[in-house]
Amino acid sequence: MGIIAWILIGLVAGAIAKALTPGKDPGGCLMTMLIGIVGGLLGGWLGKVIFGVHSINGFFHLSTWIAAIAGSVIVLLLYRLFTGQRSH
Secondary structure (H helix, E strand, O other), rough: OHHHHHHHHHHHHHHHHHHOOOOOOOOHHOOOOOHHEEEEEEEEHHHHHHHOOOOOOOOOOHHHHHHHHHHHHHHHHHHHHHHOOOOO
């Protein structure tokens, strides 16, 4: 599975990660897409490094989507940590 597939998965994974993590984010739709793409790539990389799986299993396998969503949640939480949630 190539990088283009991870980007496509990342777009969806970013929206899912935003829905799964409570709280308000300082970014809009574009930021969610970027977080999803970075998270999807991170999830794919972590899957290779931690589990030794070559590009996970494929576009339509559950493990691929779980890795992408987990990576997106990690990136979203890091984004919130570094940007700081300011409530007025």
